[in-house]
Amino acid sequence: MNGHCHGRAQSMERFLEISLLILLYDTKGYGYLLMEKLENFGFSSEQMNIGSLYRVLRKMESSSLVASSWEQGAQGPKRRVYEITDEGKRMLDIWIQHVRRRKETIEYLLETYETTIHDRMN
Amino acid sequence: MNGHCHGRAQSMERFLEISLLILLYDTKGYGYLLMEKLENFGFSSEQMNIGSLYRVLRKMESSSLVASSWEQGAQGPKRRVYEITDEGKRMLDIWIQHVRRRKETIEYLLETYETTIHDRMN
DNA sequence: TTTACTATATTCAACTTGCATATAGTAACT
DNA sequence: AGTTACTATATGCAAGTTGAATATAGTAAA
Known part of the structure; x- marks a missing residue:
C-alpha cells in the first residue's frame, strides 16, 4: 500500500529498500550476499x-519490485536469488527523488545547527 | 533508554528531536509555534x-533534554513553553555527528545510483 | 450560545523493529 | 554415523513507533 505519496516517507526500511534496488540494478543477488554489500x-x-x-526482500517481491528464483551455489544450501523488475526500476526512480529532497533537508539542518552554535560562541 | 549508542539510529522521531533541539537552542518555543517552524x-x-x-516534546522533557513551563500568550489558552537544557545541548552535539554520517551515506547512495543508471544508458 | 480558533494531550489500531529461534543443506573432521 | 561449523532462509514475539481520531479547554467574535 506504500505508493510514492502515501505511508511513511523515509523510514529505515524505505532506505533499505532503495539500497537493495540499487544493488540489484546491476546484478542479481541473494540475501546473505546483499547483507555484505549493504555495509557501504x-x-x-x-x-x-x-x-x-x-x-523486506519478501515484501518487495510481494509488491513486484523484485522477483526471485532458487539457484544452487558452489557450496551450501540453495539460494533465493533476487533480480529487479521494471516496476522496481520505476519505483527506485521515484524514491530517489525523495532521497534528494531528504539530502537537502539534512544539509539545511546541519547549516542551521552550525549557524546557531557559531552565533552562541561569539 | 536511547543513549547515543543504542536503539534505532535515525528514525523520523530522532530527526524530529534534533530539529526541535536546534529550534530551541536560540529561543524558547511552544508546540503550535514549533510546528510551523518545523516546515523548514x-x-x-x-x-x-x-x-x-x-x-515527542513530553518524551524529551522526561529525558531532560528540554524543560517546560506554562506561559500566558497575548490571546488564547496558556502555552507550555519549552527551553533546551544543558543535557539537551550535549545530546544535540552527539546526534549531529550521526546526522553528518547519515549525510555521507545518502551522498554515497545517490552517487551509486547515478553511476549505475549512467552505465546502463551507454 | 454558537462558531471558530488556539493549544495541549491521549487513545487505539496498525505497523516496524530487534532479538531469538527454527529449519535445513553442505562439508570437514573423528 | 555423529558432531561441529558454516551458509542460507524464514518466522514468532515483545516492544517500540506512528497516524488518525478524538478529548479537553480557554479565548474571542458574531
Missing part, C-alpha cells in the same frame, strides 16, 4: 539484522 | 501530525 550503504552487519533483510 | 526541516504541516509533536 551504512547498514553495518552489527546493527543490521539478517531477519529484517529477508523480511 | 521538511516536516510539512500536512504530513506532520501535531499529536506526535506533543508526544
